[in-house]
Amino acid sequence: MTQRSSRSVAGRRSPRVSRRSLLQGLGGIGALGATGGLAACGSAGAQGVGDLAYWHLLSGPDGVTMTELVDGYTATDGAPGVKQTVLAWGAPYYTKLAMASSGGRAPDLAVMHAARVPGYAPGGLLDEWDLDLLGEFGVKKEDFPELIWDKMVVDDKLTCIALDSHPFVLYYNTDIADAAGVLGSDGLLLPTDTPEDFRELALELGAKSPSGYGLSWGYLGDGSNQWRMFSTYYTQLGGTIELPEGGTMQYQEELVVQTAEWILSLIDGEVGNPGNDGGTAISEFATGSTGAFYGGVWESGSYRNEGVPFDMTVIPGVFGEPAAYADSHSFVLPHQSSPDDTKRRAVHEMVAYLLKNSISWAGAGHIPAYSPVVQDPAYAKLIPQSHYADAIDHLVYDPPAWFTGSGSDFHTYFGNDMQNVWARRTSPLEGWNAFVARINDLLAKPSPM
Structure with a gap:
């Protein structure tokens, strides 16, 4: 046209x-x-x-x-x-x-x-x-x-x-959060700066949520959303990734495992649904079934149009400084x-x-x-x-390479190899090592550009 x-x-x-x-x-x-x-x-x-x-x-x-x-x-x-x-x-x-x-x-x-x-x-x-x-x-x-x-x-x-x-942020249902007693005097979500505090807050949200889950996150069939979640918390832990052309992927293995285990704890069937795809997670939050939702800022317009009572915040820095994949x-x-x-x-x-x-x-x-x-x-x-504008001080972009960025093979391969980790069919290192092997193959190839 x-x-x-x-x-x-x-x-x-x-x-x-x-x-x-x-x-x-x-x-x-x-x-x-x-x-x-x-x-x-x-x-x-x-x-x-x-x-x-x-x-x-x-x-x-x-x-x-x-x-x-x-x-x-x-x-x-x-x-x-x-x-x-x-x-x-x-x-x-x-x-x-x-x-x-x-x-x-x-x-x-x-x-x-x-x-x-x-x-x-x-x-x-x-x-x-x-x-x-x-x-x-x-x-x-x-x-x-x-x-x-x-x-x-x-x-x-x-x-x-x-x-x-x-950026990738945390949405929360203000009605559920209010009923759970996790809003401050300013009407915003109470701050949490440790994994234990965040998990407790999520459980309190779940206790007041119709589904019983405090958090929604969709990962099935969505490599990009898996990577957003992983990158956010891996960065909070101090993890870095380098992709030298002609070399091999550089990373901190112990932090990879710690990040994966933390994410698994959020989709354990108690805090969050262990088997959501993107659409289901979005729908859970849209219908008021869960208290909070991990997602990109671009979902906010739909929630607003649907009349969802919600607010948003940078994902809390429970392992240190906040981080926002973006x-x-x-x-x-x-x-x-x-x-x-x-x-x-x-x-x-x-x-x-x-x-x-x-x-x-x-x-x-x-x-x-x-x-x-x-x-x-x-x-x-x-x-x-304006409640998550401070994310600009905590942005985390993909490590530079010819195959990274939104909608890239980097995200696709991560999802292909790590989805079985979130589904508890394989160990974090087994999934991660398979992903690294694919990335190393790409690093060995010259950029097609």
């Missing part, structure tokens, strides 16, 4: 795409070969600049919000038009983007998960952002949290610009052998606009990466978003 709108010769703009029609259109996009786009209004013809080609993987409510943001930019004086192309999330999107960059058909702007960027940048598939040019439009290094900025730089080059971070939707410049300077300037201006107006992006649960937005009093009024 391709829809384009532009100002007429008389200066009038064609009707804005409605939220309903946009959602219907997005539902028809998903195949790898989808080449249709959604175009925002603009004045490119008047300014002598062709439409900016913009690829991303944002559909559903996120796609609606992004289009509204793009429409806001193209409505500014002198802005060019923007032709959006929405592609299927995951491997198809990244494959098509790589092919476009290497084949001379790259768009002017694209969205990637930040953890996928290290696999693309060294292969010359991405161009560097001009920090001086961003500065002209009011965006500078100091506007980003340190953990996010570090992820934006690859080989000393500013390779991506983060729009947000979307990734970031980020803007990248797919490589062009002869980029148009005027278009490149317009892209920098557009991204600056999107960053500065990203409080609307926070509505879906994402934490804006542009700090002035989070520091604005308007953000403090967003509930529950």
